[in-house]
Amino acid sequence: MLFAVICKDKPGSLQVRLDTRPDHIAFLEGLNGDKKLAFAGPFLDAEGKPNGSLVVVEASDLAGAQALSAADPYAKAGLFESVEIRPWNWTFNKPAAS
Secondary structure, X not given: OXXXXXXXXXXXXXXXXXXXXXXXXXXXXXXXXXXXXXXXXXXXXXXXXXXXXXXEEEOXXXXXXXXXXXXXXXXXXXXXXXXXXXXXXXXOOOOOOO
């Protein structure tokens, strides 16, 4: 099942995001290699700077999605003000299964 992990950065935390980004990217690459990542990317503020994240992961249940979210280096660094995890159904423009 797919889960959308919707994260909002703490105010004034851009440097934490920038410092932690290489580890975060490596984490996402690992999820991708394990076929647990559907897609991911940052939310942007009015100036085009990242201020949150949307990560869609494959997990067997909510607890599994929560565990993946908690393992993200951004979460471990305390970047997020809030994290919402919701089951999600990819209905339109879903890539064909390979």
